Amino acid sequence: MDDTGYPRQICKQVLVIIGCLLPFVQFAQTAAEIVQKADAKMRGKTAIVEISIKTIRPGWSRSMDAKAWTKGTDYSLILVQAPAKDKGIVFLKRKKEVWNWMPSLERTIKLPPSMMSQSWMGTDFTNDDLVKESSVVNDYDHTLLGDTVISGRNCYIIRMIPKATAAVVWGKLIVCIDKTDFLELHTRFYDEEGVLINIMNGYDIKLMDGRLIPTRFEMIPVEKRNHKTEMIYRSVQFDRSIEDGFFTTEKMKTIR
Amino acid sequence: MKTICLIAVVCLAAVCYGQDSASQKSKWEVNGYLKNMQHISFDHLYKQDVSGNLLHNRINLKWMPADEITVVAQLRNRMFWGEEIKRTPQFATLLRNSNEKLNMQVLWINSPSVIMHSNTERLYIDYRKEKWNARLGRQRINWGVSTTWNPNDVFNSYNFLDFDYEERPGVDAAKLQYQFSDFGTVELAYASSAGKKSDIVATRFSANKWNYDLHAITGVVQQQITIGAGWAGSIKESGFKGELQYYFTHHALKERLNIVLEWDRVFKKGWYTNASVLYNSLGIDTVVNNFYTIDLKLSPQNLMPTKWNLIATASKEITPLLSANTSVLYTPGTNLLILLPSLRYDLATNLTADLIGQSFFAQQENRFRAISTRCFLRIKWNF
Numbered sequence: 084m085d086d087t088g089y090p091r092q093i094c095k096q097v098l099v100i101i102g103c104l105l106p107f108v109q110f111a112q113t114a115a116e117i118v119q120k121a122d123a124k125m126r127g128k129t130a131i132v133e134i135s136i137k138t139i140r141p142g143w144s145r146s147m148d149a150k151a152w153t154k155g156t157d158y159s160l161i162l163v164q165a166p167a168k169d170k171g172i173v174f175l176k177r178k179k180e181v182w183n184w185m186p187s188l189e190r191t192i193k194l195p196p197s198m199m200s201q202s203w204m205g206t207d208f209t210n211d212d213l214v215k216e217s218s219v220v221n222d223y224d225h226t227l228l229g230d231t232v233i234s235g236r237n238c239y240i241i242r243m244i245p246k247a248t249a250a251v252v253w254g255k256l257i258v259c260i261d262k263t264d265f266l267e268l269h270t271r272f273y274d275e276e277g278v279l280i281n282i283m284n285g286y287d288i289k290l291m292d293g294r295l296i297p298t299r300f301e302m303i304p305v306e307k308r309n310h311k312t313e314m315i316y317r318s319v320q321f322d323r324s325i326e327d328g329f330f331t332t333e334k335m336k337t338i339r
Numbered sequence: 340m341k342t343i344c345l346i347a348v349v350c351l352a353a354v355c356y357g358q359d360s361a362s363q364k365s366k367w368e369v370n371g372y373l374k375n376m377q378h379i380s381f382d383h384l385y386k387q388d389v390s391g392n393l394l395h396n397r398i399n400l401k402w403m404p405a406d407e408i409t410v411v412a413q414l415r416n417r418m419f420w421g422e423e424i425k426r427t428p429q430f431a432t433l434l435r436n437s438n439e440k441l442n443m444q445v446l447w448i449n450s451p452s453v454i455m456h457s458n459t460e461r462l463y464i465d466y467r468k469e470k471w472n473a474r475l476g477r478q479r480i481n482w483g484v485s486t487t488w489n490p491n492d493v494f495n496s497y498n499f500l501d502f503d504y505e506e507r508p509g510v511d512a513a514k515l516q517y518q519f520s521d522f523g524t525v526e527l528a529y530a531s532s533a534g535k536k537s538d539i540v541a542t543r544f545s546a547n548k549w550n551y552d553l554h555a556i557t558g559v560v561q562q563q564i565t566i567g568a569g570w571a572g573s574i575k576e577s578g579f580k581g582e583l584q585y586y587f588t589h590h591a592l593k594e595r596l597n598i599v600l601e602w603d604r605v606f607k608k609g610w611y612t613n614a615s616v617l618y619n620s621l622g623i624d625t626v627v628n629n630f631y632t633i634d635l636k637l638s639p640q641n642l643m644p645t646k647w648n649l650i651a652t653a654s655k656e657i658t659p660l661l662s663a664n665t666s667v668l669y670t671p672g673t674n675l676l677i678l679l680p681s682l683r684y685d686l687a688t689n690l691t692a693d694l695i696g697q698s699f700f701a702q703q704e705n706r707f708r709a710i711s712t713r714c715f716l717r718i719k720w721n722f
Contacts, residue, residue, distance in 0.1 A: 138659055166688045167370060168721035180550055187506050190481040193552055193571035195578030197605040331521045339364055
């Protein structure tokens with residue numbers, strides 16, 4: 084996959100330049116729409132998901148089960164279900180605020196905003212990846228670069244550059260989205276210097292709660308051999324009604 | 340008639356289904372851990388060293404007979420052996436939590452070489468319906484927001500050096516809470532402990548505004564009227580928390596002000612840093628010539644024996660399995676320094692090893708010197 088930009092022949096004649104720019108503008112709108120459709124497909128208006136996250140390193144691996152409730156990009160609540168030592172830990176994100184519930188101490192701890200860019204409980208996912216502080220739709224400018232085939236599926240290749248005002252961890256994302264079902268099958272995460280940091284792949288496309296989605300994702304840090312994190316969707320419920328009042332520090336205390 | 344019957348059947352089926360889906364979650368939860376800890380202490384003043392061993396088990400039981408009701412019982416069982424208990428007079432009596440009104444401890448074995456002790460750490464019934472929550476029994480009332488010291492925890496203090504007690508001590512209390520908005524609550528609590536005139540009654544009002552968790556506390560703590568406030572929010576990328584608690588004069592009990600300010604932030608590559616200051620208006624602020632005369636008996640009013648206390652912490656996850664943490668505590672005036680380095684290694688899914696150090700330095704007879712050093716090695720298995 085090439086990331087050198089949108090290949091476009093520059094013509095001398097002004098009309099031709101305008102002629103070239105017009106489809107470019109149209110493509111830019113389409114790219115945003117494609118990302119929006121893919122995002123809406125995985126996210127729903129609300130989602131209740133049960134996931135297993137497996138951190139794999141040379142010589143060892145650790146697994147964690149969690150249940151997450153999300154509503155748009157503003158609200159999310161994650162409950163750790165396993166292993167025993169972490170069971171019952173809860174993370175709550177409400178707009179720009181993040182809290183952590185420690186069940187052994189029965190105490191809510193407010194986390195600093197800078198915690199968002201950090202690895203989540205030893206995995207290759209950041210807090211931001213899980214609680215989605217940044218919006219792939221609103222916080223980026225999208226450009227359609229071309230197309231490719233992944234696992235026999237025709238995909239768009241889209242470049243996403245964070246807007247100057249957005250608090251985003253990454254410098255650039257390259258995303259491959261299935262043309263028919265709008266499935267995010269491949270993503271490359273670049274840092275602010277343009278260095279490729281992580282690759283994420285989506286596999287095991289299944290019908291979950293009436294939607295065709297990839298149910299297994301792999302996050303692979305590029306510069307670390309034999310390191311990866313696997314995230315498997317065990318169950319998904321889309322678009323169930325969840326009140327804003329569900330995402331509270333009081334709910335963290337009782338959620339099971 | 341048939342229609343009514345049909346509606347009744349549908350409703351009944353719906354009720355049954357509701358019960359079924361609710362009963363998918365177990366009414367019982369059991370978890371806990373087993374820890375083995377060995378430690379060695381070096382007394383640099385008297386050139387002595389003492390070792391000790393502790394086998395420590397906690398069993399947490401939770402029973403949820405109905406959606407609104409939860410019953411919790413938590414037991415802490417400890418077995419001590421080694422030189423430490425031989426050399427410490429009345430070691431077993433030190434295990435009693437004086438905050439607890441009812442004596443629910445059992446001293447199974449009290450010999451010079453082995454002590455086995457069990458305590459009921461939590462035993463409460465919790466009722467929660469819509470906006471109301473009531474809890475009666477032995478519980479912990481966590482009103483504080485900061486990490487190391489909590490002046491707002493007026494019911495139950497804890498010793499931050501006691502790292503092996505992550506649940507912290509509880510108190511025999513009754514608490515009623517009303518939630519008036521998503522983040523707004525009013526709480527009223529009463530607790531009684533074993534000592535005379537030791538009753539505590541206090542209320543807390545909490546809310547969330549301008550991305551800050553805010554609360555105000557007022558009450559009577561062991562006959563002293565008290566008011567306090569706390570907040571947890573952020574300044575740019577950093578966390579900013581604080582707690583204030585003021586106790587009014589009551590007969591021989593002097594007025595007292597405790598203030599904590601805390602800042603924390605995560606930097607690139609996973610460095611977590613935290614700095615906080617505690618001011619205790621009645622604390623000592625001059626050099627103490629005999630370190631052992633400092634009364635380390637801590638209470639909600641007296642979180643540190645010293646007036647000014649500064650602590651800075653840095654921690655880093657070196658690998659997902661290995662993390663390191665170092666704290667430095669310094670008390671100006673008394674010139675006391677405590678170093679608290681620790682390493683944690685994740686041996687297996689529910690098996691963790693900790694190596695922890697505590698080094699005390701103080702000014703003694705015009706000389707700043709090492710007082711004592713303690714090293715702990717702990718293996719913990721969670722179930």
